[in-house]
Amino acid sequence: MTRDAVKTLFHPFAIEELTPPAEGERTLFLGAETGYELPEGFNPDIVAVQPFKPLYEALKRRGVNVQAEVDGEDYDYVLILMSRHRGANENYIVDAMRRSKPGARIILAGAKEDGSQSLRKRLNGLGVETQHLAKHHAQAFWFTRPDDIAALSTAMATPDVVVDGKFVTAPGMFSHAEVDAGSRFLARYLPEGYRKAVADFGSGWGFLSDALLQKSPGVERVDLYEADFASLAAARRNLTGVGSQSNVRFFWHDLAREEVKHHYDLIIMNPPFHEGHATEPGLGQAFIKTAAKALKGGGELILVANRGLPYESLLAELFKTSEEVARNARYKVLKARR
Structure with missing residues (x-):
């Protein structure tokens, strides 16, 4: 509109x-x-x-x-x-x-x-x-x-913000003043010692990718997909020194409308449900559909969402198995396998 x-x-x-x-x-x-x-x-x-x-x-x-x-x-x-x-x-x-x-x-x-x-x-x-x-x-x-x-x-001028003493962000980015509570909750359930190919859908300024690399420094690859160019540039700066030049890549990408050309063993995400000024719960569902296509056979999706968002039926439709692995007062962590 x-x-x-x-x-x-x-x-x-x-x-x-x-x-x-x-x-x-x-x-x-x-x-x-x-x-x-x-x-x-x-x-x-x-x-x-x-x-x-x-x-x-x-x-x-x-x-x-x-x-x-x-x-x-x-x-x-x-x-x-x-x-x-x-x-x-x-x-x-x-x-x-x-x-x-x-x-x-x-x-x-x-x-x-x-x-x-x-x-x-x-x-x-x-x-x-x-x-x-x-x-x-x-x-x-x-x-x-x-x-x-x-x-x-x-x-x-409004200056950049340093979050958690390490992440540099700027006004206008999603959750620029602090780590989003949903992302912090999801970070608890990211795998340790993971070694395969991973994508971070809607990566923002890089918190979840950083959390994954801290827990799984030997990962084969982490690809960050983000629609906001400034947030992606911030992620590039924030992840300097965490991975290597060869195993962290950055894609300015509209996950709701553009095909993902690579395939992954694991996709992590805190999908958005707003686009611009409009509330659009279907945006998160579009992310899930894109993730299903981008996962290899047997690959896993792990995501966090507000408890009221209706993602379970779509996960059951697109994946062989799906389950809720954790919840708190505001969020739920869902996992699905292709």
């Missing part, structure tokens, strides 16, 4: 409240999604940035010039589609100022639950003059990039 805020982002141009980028002027679009139409006269020279693989692929199918991480500088306009992560939105503003020219227009849009009003007021409190309007159940606001951005960048 298209978020209303992406339409709101372009509305100030559509009603001529803002002058659109002209020929020769360049636009950076942070957090880009589909669902917008360029207003008349808007120069289509847009570089879109979207680290989430499903949204990245949707932009590619539309023909948008999209990349997974920010690149380039001296942009004339920067568009920011806000997320629900305050720190990520603040860092978007810092990126926007660093990548744009003095005097560039920086335009943001987000719904109330994205913190659009509070972020605008925070900028105002830091001496930034903004203008705003509401449309499509969201708010757009904009300001002119100052000549000197050093103090404002320092005030706005």
Whole structure:
């Protein structure tokens, strides 16, 4: 479903409240999604940035010039589609100022639950003059990039976080401030001394793969699959020195929609059940279906899930055997064999 805020982002141009980028002027679009139409006269020279693989692929199918991480500088306009992560939105503003020219227009849009009003007021409190309007159940606001951005960048930037004294994460990643309780519960039941090929589906910033490598340092291979490019990059940093260059690999991958080309003896996962802003329990079921296809005969899947999520019937349908091996007040650990 298209978020209303992406339409709101372009509305100030559509009603001529803002002058659109002209020929020769360049636009950076942070957090880009589909669902917008360029207003008349808007120069289509847009570089879109979207680290989430499903949204990245949707932009590619539309023909948008999209990349997974920010690149380039001296942009004339920067568009920011806000997320629900305050720190990520603040860092978007810092990126926007660093990548744009003095005097560039920086335009943001987000719904109330994205913190659009509070972020605008925070900028105002830091001496930034903004203008705003509401449309499509969201708010757009904009300001002119100052000549000197050093103090404002320092005030706005949200630093990386170090979790458990070893994992470096950043705002916007899943469970960036602490280890997810479900993943920590699952880590207790990972095998010790395992030596075959393993995949970590939805690996995030690498906690479960690290836990497996600590318990099974002689494993043949661990492949991490993650849809968020930034989280996968963090996992690559976090796992440096845990495995070897030859037995840890990283795949930016949409497990709900893209085929996995390799096959494994064991797949571990804490499957998501949200995609973007929407709750989608079927996403975890899609992960299970992909895992069933990617396992070798006799291979095992071990996963953790909220106790209320209905995965047992699907496991019984796709696997020869399946069972619950542990549960606590919030989570259950399920195991299945092909």
